[in-house]
Amino acid sequence: KAGWNDLDIRAVDTARLLAADAVQKVGNGHPGTAMSLAPLAYLLYQNVMTHDPSDPAWLGRDRFVLSCGHSSLTQYVQLYLSGIGLGLDDLKSLRTWGSQTPGHPEVHHTKGVEITTGPLGSGLASAVGMAMAQRRQRGLFDPDAKPGTSPFDHHVYVIASDGDMQEGVTHEACALAGHQELGNLTVVYDANQISIEDDTDIAFSEDVAARFEAYGWHVVEVDWRGDADGDEYVEDVDALLAAIRSGDKVRDRPTLVVLHTIIAWPAPTKQNTGKAHGSALGDEEIGGTKELLGFDPKKSFVVEPAVLKRAREVVKRGKAAHKEWDKGFKAWRKANPDRAALLDRILEGRAPEGLSKALPTFPADAKGLATRAASGKILTALADVMPELWGGSADLAESNNTTMEGEPSFIPSSKQTNAWKGGPYGRTLHFGIRENGMGMILNGIALEGLTRPYGGTFLVFSDYMRPAVRLASIQQAPVTYVWTHDSIGLGEDGPTHQPIEHLAALRAIPGLDVVRPADANETAVAWGQILTNSHGPAAMCLTRQNVPTFDRSTYGKAAGAAKGGYVLVQESRAGDPDLILVATGSEVHLAVEAAEKLEKAKISTRVVSMPCIEWFARQTKGYREKVLPSAVRARVSVEAGISMGWRDIVGDAGRSVSIEHFGASADAATLFREFGITTDAVVRAGKDSV
Amino acid sequence: KAGWNDLDIRAVDTARLLAADAVQKVGNGHPGTAMSLAPLAYLLYQNVMTHDPSDPAWLGRDRFVLSCGHSSLTQYVQLYLSGIGLGLDDLKSLRTWGSQTPGHPEVHHTKGVEITTGPLGSGLASAVGMAMAQRRQRGLFDPDAKPGTSPFDHHVYVIASDGDMQEGVTHEACALAGHQELGNLTVVYDANQISIEDDTDIAFSEDVAARFEAYGWHVVEVDWRGDADGDEYVEDVDALLAAIRSGDKVRDRPTLVVLHTIIAWPAPTKQNTGKAHGSALGDEEIGGTKELLGFDPKKSFVVEPAVLKRAREVVKRGKAAHKEWDKGFKAWRKANPDRAALLDRILEGRAPEGLSKALPTFPADAKGLATRAASGKILTALADVMPELWGGSADLAESNNTTMEGEPSFIPSSKQTNAWKGGPYGRTLHFGIRENGMGMILNGIALEGLTRPYGGTFLVFSDYMRPAVRLASIQQAPVTYVWTHDSIGLGEDGPTHQPIEHLAALRAIPGLDVVRPADANETAVAWGQILTNSHGPAAMCLTRQNVPTFDRSTYGKAAGAAKGGYVLVQESRAGDPDLILVATGSEVHLAVEAAEKLEKAKISTRVVSMPCIEWFARQTKGYREKVLPSAVRARVSVEAGISMGWRDIVGDAGRSVSIEHFGASADAATLFREFGITTDAVVRAGKDSV
Structure with a gap:
């Protein structure tokens, strides 16, 4: 049970109205979902998630991903109520130049925001990456701890929307999440059945719960709607909490809570409409809502001191949780000095000292070597020196040369195959034929912060990944793409597989470094350069075919x-x-x-x-x-x-x-x-x- | 029952060996699926599909889409055996410069190939577009005919693979196909569980049948595998045919036949391996297969005359079907002279004569009009003069101004909403939040050939559509994109929604015309220009914000x-x-x-x-x-x-x-x-x- 008192309920209603007021003030935005999801958001920040408002970057925190980024107020209002960075003035400056409250949540911009979302599907797909990274990180730093006892244990919570469920990238990532048995991932899907074209029945009638069960998820439904016209709408937070918590017992499956809501509840006339999704409600509608909720319709941005005080109690709880965690963390440091040193280096954003020494050099060879093959050798050479580095391919491991030789696959033990052995803490990723999903997952891994991911496919299929690559650039996520078969040199597979415009189109993306080394030694130097930088994504564009390895005693040094x-x-x-x-x-x-x-x-x-x-x-x-x-x-x-x-x-x-x-x-x-x-x-x- | 005799079975084995021989000759390619799917492919071309080998472009034909395009031999061999264009020499020149048999099937290049496939997911997703187009075309030309009686009735058949099921774009398109109740679409999914990284268990364990049932599809499973090591593998074509035909009775749902096969069956040692997926088998393995099937292991490309004669009987059947169809078509022409004139114009690739006259002109206006708004008015103005034009948006209809005013939605009657009324023959498309799926569907609609589609989203989300846009360009498909909110003029939604690099990145795609009109009158001229060209895709990049409508008495004429x-x-x-x-x-x-x-x-x-x-x-x-x-x-x-x-x-x-x-x-x-x-x-x- 959530154990809410009247002040909590008042805080939830306050959250709804702050959302409506903020959109009304700037004149545009998305009030509806923030209003109807206020109970869910408050529940997550107050009752469900482990976090410390006084240290939003605390290593032991649960992660929160708002996949329906357009409903940024769902998060901003809770950041304010929980005392994480934002003040009331920040809510008042929503969607304006220089504010801490941009239209969509932006990581590295607003405290407490873990990820930039907005393009639908991207948040949920990246959350899968976070959950994967959490497992890998645990395997790297504290593999022997019992479940739930490690300072590296945490959970990933997501709010997703109808739009997220329609986008193909969530199919890719969520199918993989089920396959990977990510028990550390819980998604609440707000099934309000309203998007910009109003009632989603016009384009969307699949059984989402059945679909996620087909992926191997643990699925629970919670319905707040009463009869068809919503008269008996009951926001049963205890049922919602129970549904969320039911996932705790299911350690080998991600959890999807399908929460049926009415968008913009309880706005008197605009609830359950497309208008409430993406437009300011208007003073009259907001006034009506305030009256309904027992607020003064003439006042805006009202937060009663007792309400704020009640909500801010989470600060104390967060501190206590952090303190408790610190004990375990200290014990871990003491017991694991090497791992602690690795963690410190990673947290400082430093590449390993032995990096450049570990990079292989290749002898001059007129017959040469494909740069993809050189890249594979380089990755293998880096395996020991850079434990945080890991990656794989979208079903092209052998073609992309993305496997560090001898490293185990990242896979539930029961799903090993003849070709690939490994375990839950493995290092070689298998994304399946899911390029955009891979891209979003790589972003999530990078945002988790303790490992450094790469992912491969043919360069031509960078097109499939483009939404993810752009988000990596926007978020300055240090993801490396291994894009091989980088020209007509790909040969017989023909025009659908040969990149022509891709180098140019990728160079067009601000903040992405597009690297196309000439030979094996340039490939090594390039990998070294990329891994020394942790401030954004880079693309290795590599040949299928052999290219001569230049004689560096004659030619300029590859270091150039x-x-x-x-x-x-x-x-x-x-x-x-x-x-x-x-x-x-x-x-x-x-x-x-x-x-x-x-x-x-x-x-x-x-x-x-x-x-x-x-x-x-x-x-x-x-x-x-x-x-x-x-x-x-x-x-x-x-x-x-x-x-x-x-x-x-x-x-x-x-x-x-x-x-x-x-x-x-x-x-x-x-x-x-x-x-x-x-x-x-x-x-x-x-x-x-x- | 398929009613095959020994010659048919010999033809199927011949098809397997032709595939193995062709890949072996060029030294690379994908033999495995073509071998194990030979019975399916032969069944489709001989028993299932209505087609006329002597007129592969016959309007009444069923459409065939090989979504696993890498297995192009699955189709090429049947084109040869059915007598559609290809000869034995074409199979021998597989994947070589200038041949009719490129690595992946290419439309406009090889007779009988309806669509360019290869990028996984694209074929299946575009097939959904073909099925949608068939319904719209029927509504345009012959709406009152009883089911199955119109010359515009035909069916779309697809072969898809494990990779297709993993790609997000098929989630988008297939969810929509279920929603749209496309009874004219049948997909055979070859569940061989082998992809390039070998056993798909490493990345893929969802229940595909359950997932498609969740989409509202009719799903049937056929399992040819015996026990685990394949000793009792039985290619039960009658069961397969029954499964395919079971869809005929289900008029309001697309059909998925999940066919469990063993890749490269019956190759003695490489069946059921990743090696057989994408590499030549080697002389020894092919020899072993030939012996097993009672062929001379020393001979290649063997086609016994009696076998070819048997297979080519389909030519006669095709002619007869075509002749029968001609009667109905003639009767239709006579009864529908106006519609027949429209069909003739469309088949000639001519724009309507009244097109330029129908284009609105806009008065000079310093305050101006957003070009997206102008575009909406133009589309509405063209509705009557260009009946083949139709389109919609990926859930942004009102923002993209993609709705021709007053035109009904394309939607099963039971799925109309308060906001959108229409019926199965409607004109306004609702893609849901599925941009890449929309793009692929638009390609399928264009390839069907009798209508002219457009689709809208925000310009920034052209990134999601890029794989589809590239395929439109490769296929020279006359698709028009309506990409609005084409700059930072989008405003408050912020960096994730503001295109920066997109105009450049789109101009990079060969064959795509990127159009960014300056005002309302340029927008009208541009639409006219685009619709006059039927040889490739074009993108309208339109403003959210108002821009001045120039006074053309002072400035250069908009016709420029x-x-x-x-x-x-x-x-x-x-x-x-x-x-x-x-x-x-x-x-x-x-x-x-x-x-x-x-x-x-x-x-x-x-x-x-x-x-x-x-x-x-x-x-x-x-x-x-x-x-x-x-x-x-x-x-x-x-x-x-x-x-x-x-x-x-x-x-x-x-x-x-x-x-x-x-x-x-x-x-x-x-x-x-x-x-x-x-x-x-x-x-x-x-x-x-x-």
């Missing part, structure tokens, strides 16, 4: 790759070169060959390898000028993709060797030849530019 | 928008201007205001409105030179998004007024000011460029 662009082949003549070839990835060796031919034709030619345009842009002007002297206007870019974006580097006089159309099904060599990505094409473009 | 770029404001001085401002959409009016200020500062300034870079690029060099004289190097682009791509137009001396970072939550006016998308910023950039 960390600067994003560097001189790989110095021109023969002193002074500025006649021509600069700028290439990435598998086309760098074409530029090198072309330079040899051009030099023979007395054109002094420099080759710049540019694995990461974003990193290069962050170098000093002096460095950039040294690599690309502005006096040299004859420039050619070489990349097996569209030329978009390269004009910024090659300039008006420059040329781009590129592919501006979709690919075709044939072997890679034929495609490079037929589509004109050849040494000769680079030579011609070079002469043309000069 | 059809050329992609045109002179909106002529510079004051004769000869070349000092400066050209190139702007799109909601920023054009800023350029116009800036030009006035610049002219006052004696800088002769031209304003070019460039709603569609792709259309502009298709104009003659002469026209482009007239609009953007190459002698004028001082140029400024103005667009509330990243500058990527604009360097190609503004050149080395140019400047871009742009936003290179994510947005924020505040009102639109504040955001434009704070992010520097202002008249003054354009003036400064212009002076800088000069």
Whole structure:
């Protein structure tokens, strides 16, 4: 039982009205769900979740994800009532420039907000990642503790909406959550059956409970609605609490509580309408609601001191819980000094000291190695030195080379297969053919904070992941994508599988570092650079086919790759070169060959390898000028993709060797030849530019 | 009962071996599924589907979608055996340059292939669109015919795989298919439980049958596996046929047949392995299979004449069915001359003659109109003149203005709501919050061929649709996207909802026309231009906020928008201007205001409105030179998004007024000011460029 008294009930009604008032003040927003979910939200923050308002970043806290991010007030009001950062003025400045209360919750912006949500489905899908990360973290730091006794035990709570259930990404993530038996995840699904097009019956009639049971979830239904017109609507919080708590006993399944509500309850005329979902209710409707609830209809943002005092009692409870946890944490530190040192390093955001030493170097080899293969070797080499690193693939492990050799799979023991052995604390992730789900899960893992995830698929399927990649960038989540088969070099699978526009389209995303190393040693340097940075996502774009491993005694050092662009082949003549070839990835060796031919034709030619345009842009002007002297206007870019974006580097006089159309099904060599990505094409473009 | 004789069984075994031989010859590909699904595929082409091999484009044909496109041989071999275009040599040239048998099936490339598949989930999701389109087409051309009696009746058959079931997009589309009660859709799901990471148990354990029942589908299971090691595997085609046919009686639900198979059956050692999924089996394994099936292990590509003759009997049956259909079609033509004229026009790919006349013009208005609002009025104006046009939104109808006023919803009658009335033949689509599903469905509708679909969401959520948009471009499907709220002008919903990189990222997709009209009249011209072209997709990127409707007696005519770029404001001085401002959409009016200020500062300034870079690029060099004289190097682009791509137009001396970072939550006016998308910023950039 929740044990609420009249003050709690008053606090819930206060929460409803604060939501309505805040939207009314700014003139737009989403009041309805925040009103009807006020009892649920209050219950979570007061009775269910373990958290410490005076230390919102406390390691032992439960995580809260508001997947229906448009209903940000559901969370903001509780942050205020619980005493986590926000004041009444913050609620009054909802959705305005510079406020702590933006339209959708934003992590790193508002205290107590764990994740940026808004795009439907993303929050719930990332919450699955948080729950997975919690298990992995426990396995890393405290694997032998009994259930519920470790400082690394915590739970992930989610509020989701009808929209979340419709989006495909939640299918992907929730199917995997059931498969992974995530007993540490509880989702309350607010089935209010209203979205922007009003009654969801127009597009949505599936049996969500049955669907989640098919995924292997523990499902409980709670119905607050009375008869059809809502006259007997009863907000039975005890039943809701019992449903949520019923999941505690089900340790091998995530829990879905299907909570049937009426949106905007108890607004007298706009409850249960699409209008209440996404628009201010209007003074009259809000006044009517206030009268109904025994508030003065003429006053706004009213919070009675006794109510606030009652709600803020959670601060004391939180402190006590934290204190209790501290004891266990101290004992753990003492008993686990190595693990404690690892935790401290991770919490400080430092890469391991042995990182760069652990990176393999690859001998020069004209026949070469695919950069995806090099990447696989590098990951294996890093396994011991960087325990927080883990990842996997969306069913392309062998193609993406994402498995650290010998590391166990992250999988319930009963679900091991002949090909993959492991256990619940394993390290190799198996996402299934669920790319966007993988992306969102990676975000959740990164946001949990103690491990560092990567995930692989073919570069062309970065399209499927794009919503997740954008959210990683917005949230500055240190996720690494391993996108292999990064050009027509993919070969016979044809146009649906060959990336053409993807490098450009990914570079377009602010805050994402797109890295396309030229050979095995650039791949190692790039991994080192990425793992040293913990402030945002990066993409490794890797070849399927072999590329020569350059002889670094002749050519520029691979370390230059960390600067994003560097001189790989110095021109023969002193002074500025006649021509600069700028290439990435598998086309760098074409530029090198072309330079040899051009030099023979007395054109002094420099080759710049540019694995990461974003990193290069962050170098000093002096460095950039040294690599690309502005006096040299004859420039050619070489990349097996569209030329978009390269004009910024090659300039008006420059040329781009590129592919501006979709690919075709044939072997890679034929495609490079037929589509004109050849040494000769680079030579011609070079002469043309000069 | 299928009524197969020994020759049919021999034909099925021949099909298996052709698949194995074809992959072995080229050295790579996917033999396993094509081997184990040969009985299913043969059954579909011989016993189930209505089709005419001598006229693969016959209007009355059933549609076939191979959602597991990697198993293209499943289809190619049947196309060959049925006599639809392909010969034995085509199978021998699998996955090679210029062949009719690319790695994945490609529409418009191989006769008898209805759709390009490969990216998992896409085929099944688009098949839902085909089934929806079939119903709408029937409603358009022959609404009063009794079920099964119309020449416009046909069925959509799909083969799907484990991967399809994992992808989120099939959740979206299949949930909608159940909701829409698509009795004309039958999916056979090949549950072989093998994908690239081998046994799918590692990532996939949901109860697919229960899940589809939760969607409202009719589900039947057929299990060909005997005991666990497959010794008693029995390919019971009669049971399979009965399961498929059981759907005929269920008119108000789509049918899912869950067919449990063993991949690569009956290969002696590689059946039921991940190796058989995506690699050539090797001569030894293929030899063993041949012996097992009573074929000469030393011979490849063997097709016994009697077997081919037996299989080709379908040609005669197809002709007879077509002839029978012709009678009904002729009778329909006679009884429906107006509808027949409409059909003829559509089949010829012609836009209606009255199209341009029907397009509204909007009076000059400084306060203006949002281009999304203009678009809504235009769609309504086109409703009568272009009956094949239909569409809707992913739960944002009112925001996207995608509803033609007064047109009924496309919805089973029992699922009408207070807000939306309609029926099974309705015109307004309700996709729910399922953007990628919407995109794939739009592709399926377009591929069905007799209607012209559009679909709307916020521009930022084009990210969710990207896999579908790319496939629309690859397939040259005339789909129109209505993407509104196309910049920070979206306002308070904040960074997760504000497109920044999207215009650039979409322009990156080959074959997609990205259109961003400046005012209401450009919007009308753009719709006219898009609907006149039936060779590929186009995106309308529209404002949330009002933009001035320009006075076309002063400024360049809106008709110029059809050329992609045109002179909106002529510079004051004769000869070349000092400066050209190139702007799109909601920023054009800023350029116009800036030009006035610049002219006052004696800088002769031209304003070019460039709603569609792709259309502009298709104009003659002469026209482009007239609009953007190459002698004028001082140029400024103005667009509330990243500058990527604009360097190609503004050149080395140019400047871009742009936003290179994510947005924020505040009102639109504040955001434009704070992010520097202002008249003054354009003036400064212009002076800088000069």
